[in-house]
Amino acid sequence: MCVFCNLWGVTRFAIIGQKASASADFLLDDLPGTSGRLDILLRCLRAALLSSHGLRRQVVVYLVLLGGPLAPRVLRVDGSTVTFLRPDERSLAVLAKKVLSAGPSGPQRFLDIRPGVALASGGIEVVLGDCTDGTKTCRTFVLDEHGADVRDVEVLAAGNDELFVVGDHMGIPDDIRERLDRVGASPISIGAESIHADDVVAVLMNEIARRRVR
């Protein structure tokens, strides 16, 4: 269970990497070509956790890695405790490589690999388990072009813990979508046009930030 679930308004993102490498055997010099598009997930991580010269302390990001022989695994980065997170994609890829080569491939619970960065075996179940207080899962939204307009979703950022699930270039697989339906996840849209996953995260963070200022 996530120790931060009781804090006011922790914003969580789960990014689903349908082919993203759950092992460290990718090339830093050809990340898109060798990692199952882990680069997409790393850009989402940056968009969620980093502002200009700042780290968003109340954001937690889960990278759900469904590609390669060690899959599924989830890499979690917790803004409240992580240190030295650099914004460039290569540095984030170096971090992912180190964590994936150091981490366990057994237990379905998060093990801290370095401050604020943890790894678990398992997929979306591990994320949902981390977002529960033992009785119910925090309010969950699936990012979907056909969902309700985010600007009409009043509960958003009202001080609740929230989990936002975003797909990669291949979208969200049916089995995960069905699992999210079963926990009552609501589809929300940030516009009718399908845009890149990291842009979705940036726009959504902006929506949340604007409401919190108000």
Ligand SMILES: C[S@@+](CC[C@H](N)C(=O)[O-])C[C@H]1O[C@@H](n2cnc3c(N)ncnc32)[C@H](O)[C@@H]1O
């Ligand atoms: C590049 S899109 C995936 C496109 C993919 N071909 C598909 O069919 O889902 C990546 C992810 O960003 C999110 N997304 C893209 N545009 C969106 C929008 N306008 N509103 C909400 N979510 C969006 C969805 O979660 C999607 O799975």
